[in-house]
Amino acid sequence: MIVEVKNLVAGYGQRVLIRNLSFSVPAAAFVAIIGHNGAGKTTLFRAFQNKVAYQGQVLAKGHDLKHFPEASGSGLLAYLPQKNIVGFPIKVQDLVVMGLFRKKRFFENYSAADYALAADTLAQLQLSHLLDQDFTTLSGGEQQLVWLAQLMLQDATTILLDEPTQQLDVYYKSKVFSLLQDWVVKNGKTILCITHDLQNLPPMQGYLLNLSKPNPILEAITPESVQENQTFLEAGRQPVL
Ligand SMILES: Nc1ncnc2c1ncn2[C@@H]1O[C@H](COP(=O)(O)OP(=O)(O)OP(=O)(O)O)[C@@H](O)[C@H]1O
Numbered sequence: 001m002i003v004e005v006k007n008l009v010a011g012y013g014q015r016v017l018i019r020n021l022s023f024s025v026p027a028a029a030f031v032a033i034i035g036h037n038g039a040g041k042t043t044l045f046r047a048f049q050n051k052v053a054y055q056g057q058v059l060a061k062g063h064d065l066k067h068f069p070e071a072s073g074s075g076l077l078a079y080l081p082q083k084n085i086v087g088f089p090i091k092v093q094d095l096v097v098m099g100l101f102r103k104k105r106f107f108e109n110y111s112a113a114d115y116a117l118a119a120d121t122l123a124q125l126q127l128s129h130l131l132d133q134d135f136t137t138l139s140g141g142e143q144q145l146v147w148l149a150q151l152m153l154q155d156a157t158t159i160l161l162d163e164p165t166q167q168l169d170v171y172y173k174s175k176v177f178s179l180l181q182d183w184v185v186k187n188g189k190t191i192l193c194i195t196h197d198l199q200n201l202p203p204m205q206g207y208l209l210n211l212s213k214p215n216p217i218l219e220a221i222t223p224e225s226v227q228e229n230q231t232f233l234e235a236g237r238q239p240v241l
Pocket of ligand 1: 038041043
């Protein structure tokens with residue numbers, strides 16, 4: 001199993017957001033995590049990273065993540081948060097090349113070959129013109145794409161993306177989704193992707209998990225299942241307890 005969530009119960013204080021969630025992803029796959037604002041999508045990712053107290057088990061390739069602090073350093077798990085702020089000037093290529101941190105010893109410099117790899121990744125996202133630019137001067141959407149490039153270089157087995165297309169224009173939204181599909185099919189990655197962009201899901205192969213449903217399960221992505229979930233979400237949300 002690449003990912004297994006068993007009887008997960010998580011929340012904050014008295015407020016339970018995830019009630020007895022179980023699902024498993026047996027082979028490399030794309031999984032869209034959907035649901036209303038506040039449904040617990042990011043909380044699910046926090047459980048993967050041991051950043052929220054929970055009951056049950058979260059496993060990646062058989063490792064119980066509660067007892068595997070090196071999940072990120074070992075390349076098992078990579079995470080792209082919704083907001084990632086950089087408070088100092090840094091060139092885009094210098095930020096992207098840091099995705100190779102696992103392959104470096106402490107204080108080891110990045111080589112010309114590392115920078116070539118970073119440039120190649122940026123080219124795949126049609127961002128070569130930003131290589132030398134100061135990251136902090138980029139637009140929100142450009143910054144989001146640069147983080148994605150860095151994440152591609154991390155080369156982890158399972159990748160958690162929290163709304164990676166939130167600030168992107170319509171062209172880049174569909175480009176990024178098709179890139180994610182490529183990561184799964186060509187590179188064997190498993191991608192859990194929180195998204196509100198349901199309109200981009202029908203061409204995807206994979207699953208969706210709607211955390212607003214009373215008993216969320218993995219549903220195969222088809223035009224019909226996306227439509228059914230869209231209608232479900234449009235019908236309203238449960239009152240917050
Ligand atoms: N540290 C915390 N302490 C208390 N409540 C929290 C904490 N973090 C999040 N919450 C609450 O838990 C609920 C779920 O948050 P979460 O971020 O998981 O939602 P989400 O499904 O990712 O929502 P969105 O689509 O808006 O990003 C929210 O109502 C939020 O206010």
